[in-house]
Amino acid sequence: MTDRRATAVLVAATAAVAAALIGLPLARLALVATDGGPVAIVGALGGPAAVTAVVNTLWTSGLVSAIAVLAGTGAAIFTERAAGSRRHALRAAVLAPLLLPPFVLAQAWARAWGPRGLSDQLLGVDLPGSTVRAASSSCSQSRPRRSPIS
Numbered sequence: 001m002t003d004r005r006a007t008a009v010l011v012a013a014t015a016a017v018a019a020a021l022i023g024l025p026l027a028r029l030a031l032v033a034t035d036g037g038p039v040a041i042v043g044a045l046g047g048p049a050a051v052t053a054v055v056n057t058l059w060t061s062g063l064v065s066a067i068a069v070l071a072g073t074g075a076a077i078f079t080e081r082a083a084g085s086r087r088h089a090l091r092a093a094v095l096a097p098l099l100l101p102p103f104v105l106a107q108a109w110a111r112a113w114g115p116r117g118l119s120d121q122l123l124g125v126d127l128p129g130s131t132v133r134a135a136s137s138s139c140s141q142s143r144p145r146r147s148p149i150s
Helices: 003-033 037-046 048-081 084-099 102-113 118-123 131-142
Strands: none
Touching: 037 048, 048 084, 102 118
């Protein structure tokens, strides 16, 4: 096989694997969603919970986008107007969060805002409605605790 043909086969195989990893879960989701028929779909999408979810999603995404644009523009202007080695340090500081794996960020978030986390220890702030607290407490309750003696 020539290099061009081997590359084409490799690209096709990669695309097939990616399509399977994305397409199969979406196909299963479509099957489950349409299990009740068209009446169930229209009922679910036309209900007040769906409207509330769409409004909350649009509001949140719009607000976060505006904040990100303003913060990013400010950081870009500040970084480009900085002089010499300070500019390089600012660029590294802006790019550093992109280098952290998502699970590390999730762990840091849980440690900061979870039960007995940094906010509880330093500030005495208890966040009873936080999703991290609910997720971490439900995970800890689902596993039985073993005694250190057994």
